[in-house]
Amino acid sequence: MKTPPPSSRSSRPPRAAAVLAAACLLLAGCSGGDDADSRADTAAAGGTGMKVALITHGAEGDVFWERVRKGAEAAAAKDDVDLTYVSDPDPAGQAELMRDAVRDKVDGIAVTLAKPGAMTGAVGEAKKAGIPVVGLNSGIDAWQSAGLLEYFGQDESVAGRAVGDKLDDLKAKHALCVIHERGNVALEARCAGVKKTFGGATQNLYVEGTDMTATSAAVTAALRQDRSIDEVVTNGARFALAAVGSVKEAGSAAKVATFDLDNDLVKAVENGSVQFAVDQQPYLQGYLAVDSLWLYRTNGNISGGGVAPVLTGPAIVSRANVGAVAGFAARGTR
Template sequence: MNRTPKLSAYLAAASVLALAAAACSSGGGAQQEDTGANAEAGDLTIAMITHEVPGDTFWDRIRAGAEDSAANHGITLDYNSDPSASEQATLVRTAIDKGVDGIAVTLAKPAELQGAVQEAEDAGIPVVAFNSGIEEWQDMGVTEYFGTDESLAGEAFGERLNEAGAEKALCVIQEQGHVALETRCSSLEEAFDGDTETLYVDGSSMPDVKSSITSKLQSDEDIDHVVTLGGPFAMAALDSVSDAGSDAKVATFDLNKEVVAAIEDGTIEWAVDQQPYLQGYLSVEGLWLINANGNDIGGGTEPVLTGPSFVDADNVGEVAEFAEKGTR
């Protein structure tokens, strides 16, 4: 794997966090049962609110991590999602009305969530952000952030395309206006020496995704790499390449077990992993610590990074077992 020095530093930090999470979950229940912190934080209800699009398996791993952390501490996890930012804001307000002890929320479209997040803070409910909104969370007054550095991920992806000898990349965005997705493509374009074109598709309709990519490949034979921003869309892109009779290669952001298998058999070049399980786990863990002991992971000034890292033919075997279990 080729890594920039800055990327290697981020990955080292992410590895430390992964070990910390494992320590929390390994035998943690018995050890924490007798602590004063656990007693004081009993009977907590944590609301997790995401912009999940139905059918996107990425969110299964977010939720699995959150549920594991909640189970360790006897927390009631109230998970809700809606791809509409305005509906997400409504879900935040509903959580406020329920009097939850903490809210973990994704900030794909932060401007539309600003008011609801402020209302939670005014009500004395701690809010942490995860997965998206790394540039905005501090300005919104959010306590902690858990996720990947999308600018760095996009830059590293663009550099990897350069190393692969790519000349024209098609970057497929499944949700227009989503800050993290837009940043991935724009940062990739800045680092990539070849030509880049962005294609917007309807991520809620896989047939639309496939037909849109197929049509683009048929109309532009210069595209030699299709870049997708999620595991299910990478698998759709493989079908599109075949349907279009194209020689384009596919690489992606994010993993699922199908992508891992495709990397193993050589049909997908590589994936950039942001460790969604860890994002879900740490978001609940962070809110538990705030309630139990007044701790602030990251000190409220720095994001807690869970990636990015490359998964390719050289290291895919290291994550295949966990991908099959649904946690990578």
């Protein structure tokens, strides 16, 4: 069952509301109920005063998550939403942040499910408290079973298969897919998707993404050990930029491609040091997640009908089309 939308505050004066309610009872001609009326009145007044928590697994200072947050803040400003953004890469910590939001009695929660099993209990507590929860970015295969209302993001398997096809077009033969967070379902799905469609060899390299020095060293070592690797595929813009340095350090002829982009990565695509990037539009994910909770509260809307995700990617950005997104990337919205 879907969590019913909570009633919004009515903008009618108490006495007027009482008179109208009495008239409805006498005439038996009013339908739709006070909840529907109050939602309409609140929307017409231009705001809800609702509180929303956006809870992600993003690392502090990561440019990607700043874009998610920026999109969420834009939607919150438009909808008169009191938004709180918190994050913790540790799944137990992220679950506890969600429990904090439940204790704070927020009106809606948007959450990432990078490690769905760790979040099941916290999501259940939010639902029990009557708080609607939507998903974004990670967990496209788990959001429905977890009981979330809606999901906004990229189908990572589809994105991976698109990269595999692109590598075939580029005549690559051996891809190294770098996973910077072991157990992250989105990253695993991407590399599995690459392997599914890429005609050459694919191998995964697991690194500790919180230590960029160690990550760069691991990629360099892999390239030195196997000279047949001609493509390095990373799962984030900063890892792609680091991989460019690893290729040079190893004296390798490998090319670099990546999932996700930011302004620095756009410049790397422009100058040819990175072949292409897959854009999942993180700004849009944050925006839609917050806006969907507002729409649900004020109008009972459920994007995708609660049975289908709303896809924000993949879109491949290469040197041929990077100019179309460069301006938006520079201002931090792509």
